[in-house]
Amino acid sequence: MSIDRRSFADKPTLAKELAEAVAERINAAIAERGSAAIAVSGGSTPAKFFQALGKTKTIDWDKVVVTLVDERWVDETSDRSNAMLVNEKMLQGPAATARFFPLYSGGDEPTDEAIARTNALMADLPQPFAAVILGMGNDGHTASFFPGGDTLDAALTGAGPTLAIRAPGAGEPRVTFTLPRLLEADGLYLHIEGEEKANVLDAALGDGPVADMPIRAVLRSGAPVTVYWCP
Numbered sequence: 143m144s145i146d147r148r149s150f151a152d153k154p155t156l157a158k159e160l161a162e163a164v165a166e167r168i169n170a171a172i173a174e175r176g177s178a179a180i181a182v183s184g185g186s187t188p189a190k191f192f193q194a195l196g197k198t199k200t201i202d203w204d205k206v207v208v209t210l211v212d213e214r215w216v217d218e219t220s221d222r223s224n225a226m227l228v229n230e231k232m233l234q235g236p237a238a239t240a241r242f243f244p245l246y247s248g249g250d251e252p253t254d255e256a257i258a259r260t261n262a263l264m265a266d267l268p269q270p271f272a273a274v275i276l277g278m279g280n281d282g283h284t285a286s287f288f289p290g291g292d293t294l295d296a297a298l299t300g301a302g303p304t305l306a307i308r309a310p311g312a313g314e315p316r317v318t319f320t321l322p323r324l325l326e327a328d329g330l331y332l333h334i335e336g337e338e339k340a341n342v343l344d345a346a347l348g349d350g351p352v353a354d355m356p357i358r359a360v361l362r363s364g365a366p367v368t369v370y371w372c373p
């Protein structure tokens with residue numbers, strides 16, 4: 143495994159350091175390929191990181207596309223929307239000129255047609271991702287790779303780029319990038335905070351089935367993962 147675990151004193155320090163690392167990846171991708179895409183996670187952890195990254199003036203934001211690792215199947219007016227979180231916390235100030243590619247493509251359910259619309263949009267993403275920033279739940283899920291997910295196998299192995307997934311612990315139906323697509327990244331980061339998540343990561347690094355803790359699929363993929371953690 144190539145897991146680099148980094149610890150930071152507190153949340154603001156972690157947010158600043160992770161924003162700097164991602165900014166470097168974005169700038170390197172723009173220098174090399176003329177544009178950069180990043181995929182970020184939602185949930186409660188990344189707000190400070192989003193704010194720190196969005197304030198970065200050294201990025202040519204109009205060459206950047208921001209998308210999500212996964213999304214709840216809700217529209218952007220829902221307080222459960224990861225898109226709303228990214229818009230409110232990151233795509234302000236200097237980052238307001240970045241383009242945002244939403245995973246939610248309308249309607250009440252992620253039907254095949256809806257996922258086809260999302261996948262058609264994702265065909266225009268600059269590839270590979272300059273950076274992918276994952277989160278992790280206390281049940282060992284990452285992105286929307288939930289234990290018991292109805293399409294978990296396809297989510298971990300399929301070409302996607304995205305698919306629908308439903309799981310007991312997920313709340314709404316979700317849409318998620320598939321793991322092979324997320325691994326196509328210059329930099330892969332796992333952002334977790336608190337003792338409980340450090341313990342969950344320890345457990346995930348131990349033996350046991352991927353289906354019980356799907357983040358194991360990332361950790362066992364062989365792709366270098368940099369973990370950003372603080373208490």
Ligand SMILES: O=C(O)[C@H](O)[C@@H](O)[C@H](O)[C@H](O)COP(=O)(O)O
Nearest residue numbers: 183184185186187277278279285
């Ligand atoms: O939409 C989501 O819920 C996510 O992208 C998800 O994978 C998240 O990263 C984890 O659930 C951790 O969430 P917290 O940061 O809220 O603990």
